[in-house]
Amino acid sequence: MSGDLSLQVTWGHDPLPALEQDSLAYFLVDVTTDHRPPTTDYQQAPLNLSLVLDTSGSMAGEKLLNLKKAVGWVIDHLSAKDTLAITLFDDEVHPLVEGGPVTDRKALHDKVEAINEAGGTAMSKGLNVGLQEAIKGRNPGAVSRIIVLTDGQTWGDADRCKDLAQMAGAAGIPVTALGVGAEEDWSIDLLDAIASASGGHSDYIARPEEISTTFEKALRAMQAVAYRDVKLTASLSTGIEVRAAYRVTPILSKLWPPDSSPTGQATSTSQVTLLLGDVDATGTQSLLFEVVVPPRKPGQYRLARLLLEYETAASPGVGSSASKKSTELDLTVQFAAGAAPGPGDPRVMNSVEKATTFKLQTRALQASMAGDVAAATRNLRAVATRLLNMGETELAEAAEKEARSLEQQGHMTPAGTKKLAFDTRRLG
DSSP, X not given: OOOOEEEEEEESSSSEEOOSSOEEEEEEEEEEEXXXXXXXXXXXXXXXXXXXEEOSGGGTTHHHHHHHHHHHHHHHTOOTTOEEEEEEESSSEEEEEEEEESOOHHHHHHHHHXXXXXXXXXXXXXXXXXXXXXXXXXXXXXXEEEEEEESSOOOSOHHHHHHHHHHHHHTTOOEEXXXXXXXXXXXXXXXXXXXXXXXXXXXXXXXXXXXXXHHHHHHHHHHTEEEEEEEEEEEEOTTOEEEEEEEEESSOEEEESOTTSOTTOOOOOSEEEEEEEEEETXXXXXXXXXXXXXXXXXXXXXXXXXXXXXXXXXXXXXXXXXXEEEEEEEEEEEEETTOOOOSOOHHHHHHHHHHHHHHHHHHHHHHHHTTOHHHHHHHHHHHHHHHHHTTOHHHHHHHHHHHHHHHHHSSXXXXXXXXXXXXXXXXX
């Protein structure tokens, strides 16, 4: 059976220097479990999957052929206890398969093979129907997901898409938002917003032949979920401020402060809650905190209490139900007079480097979209330098290439923008 989750903390420097002014400190929180569930007695939770698929005219050819292949693979790898809904959209919505058990596979395959492309792109119409199907298919023991795939810019309904994503998040249904094509004009910002608002994630499919692999990866991730609604709350001692928090494994992402915070303003609070979503049977996630520490005299101090809360998604034995669990950890550290910063813990400092690179490339992309060529170029070259130092030569060359494109053309290339945005996240 799945083990309980536990918390481990590693400070970037230990002891911390006892100073007479505020200082920055870093620590890494590892969420771990002792073992995987044995395959002989572990019962996978039922799945509730809603596919929302772009079938506009731009999907013609290899993209649509590979999409059909990918959906066919999903149909063949769901069980009779799982539910599946398929919703198509172009500039209108076309429900293809109402949510229900996967029983008559031949009928499902026939419907998928009959899909044709046509029209423009109105994602919100498909997402609305797909969300209602996912809500209809929920039950307390199921792992629910929506997968949205598009290759184009939705027209005039981006805000509606974000609202629907928030509704999905409130219903406990994360959205996996997928963009297809290196040169296509689908919006990174919109897919990121949909993923963030729903508690899901976004990803990039460079070539049509990679659609099947991406769908397989998404389904395997659903099947591997062992812990649901995982969240970590840090209750901070007086004067401690969380400046930023990042998930550094398995995928790099910013968790704090929220994107809704005003640019340039610190978000100060005595309690920070990070929503980690669903976690697979390995239970492994690593979270990097950057904190501001007020002046301290030498001695040992408790800086925060960490509370990890989660629900088990599946248990051995037929008919067993999920259970809510939690674990706590006091975050203490020693302060010493004259403690030199030094190189720090290698794993924590490596995580800091990755998070800083992620932050710089995010700033570069934002500056590029705002037309600030100088700031975008400066940040891209800083990204390239850091990537080279990490041994990420190919990605460093891509960053330098986009910096040159900015200088010469005044904008980044579509393919380069997507590569940097998504491959940097995979540094975790």
